[in-house]
Amino acid sequence: MKPNNQLDPQSASDYDQLARKYQWFGPEILFGLCYEFVKSGDRLLDIGIGTGLCSSLFFKLGLEIFGIDNSEEMLAVCDEKNITTELKKWNVLDTPLPYPDAQFDIIISGGVFHFFEDLLPIFKEIARLIKPSGIFAFSAKITTEELPVNSYATFTENSIPIFTHSNLYIHQLLISNGFQSLKEVNFFILDDHEREMLLKIFVTKKA
Numbered sequence: 001m002k003p004n005n006q007l008d009p010q011s012a013s014d015y016d017q018l019a020r021k022y023q024w025f026g027p028e029i030l031f032g033l034c035y036e037f038v039k040s041g042d043r044l045l046d047i048g049i050g051t052g053l054c055s056s057l058f059f060k061l062g063l064e065i066f067g068i069d070n071s072e073e074m075l076a077v078c079d080e081k082n083i084t085t086e087l088k089k090w091n092v093l094d095t096p097l098p099y100p101d102a103q104f105d106i107i108i109s110g111g112v113f114h115f116f117e118d119l120l121p122i123f124k125e126i127a128r129l130i131k132p133s134g135i136f137a138f139s140a141k142i143t144t145e146e147l148p149v150n151s152y153a154t155f156t157e158n159s160i161p162i163f164t165h166s167n168l169y170i171h172q173l174l175i176s177n178g179f180q181s182l183k184e185v186n187f188f189i190l191d192d193h194e195r196e197m198l199l200k201i202f203v204t205k206k207a
Helices: 009-021 026-037 053-060 072-080 120-129 167-174
Strands: 041-046 064-069 086-091 106-107 130-143 150-157 161-166 179-190 198-204
Touching: 026 106, 026 120, 026 130, 026 179, 026 198, 041 053, 041 120, 053 064, 053 106, 064 072, 072 086, 086 198, 120 130, 120 167, 120 179, 130 167, 130 179, 161 167, 167 179
Parallel strands: 041 064, 041 106, 064 086, 106 130, 130 161
Antiparallel strands: 130 198, 150 161, 179 198
């Protein structure tokens, strides 16, 4: 999948079509795995909402959608879909995020965390923002091999780093921040060179 920050303002309106070209079916997979745990009226925060690909499916189910992203152009496209209660422009690497404690029933992030080298700050923030027993679902680029470090980077054709994390690292973060794993599913997408890249969807529950 092409990352959000590889798109110039002129192409933000074409992002959904571009995502399909690169076989980005993460939103459907994430929604399907979460379906049994959410209900109409729940408050959902989408971290890195982009054009709202992930959130639009939850909106159809009747959830109240809040979104945060660092791209004004992507947020404008999302806003045109009329699926959100509130959108905020914010660099999600800058914590704390601009929300009070325990505000959301579900927090999702699809196609975002493989741009983060260190996931600890954002996981701590999500633990703060989510309600007890809330659902946290996300995708990450993973490897089943044990890494000598928490992550390693490869680079896109535009020299943007893409980070791979180990299962062990992610599970340690989840446990240390009070999350219990409910479901995990591996799937593949295409990178800039149309090579397969392994991602995993995690669906977790806050204690």
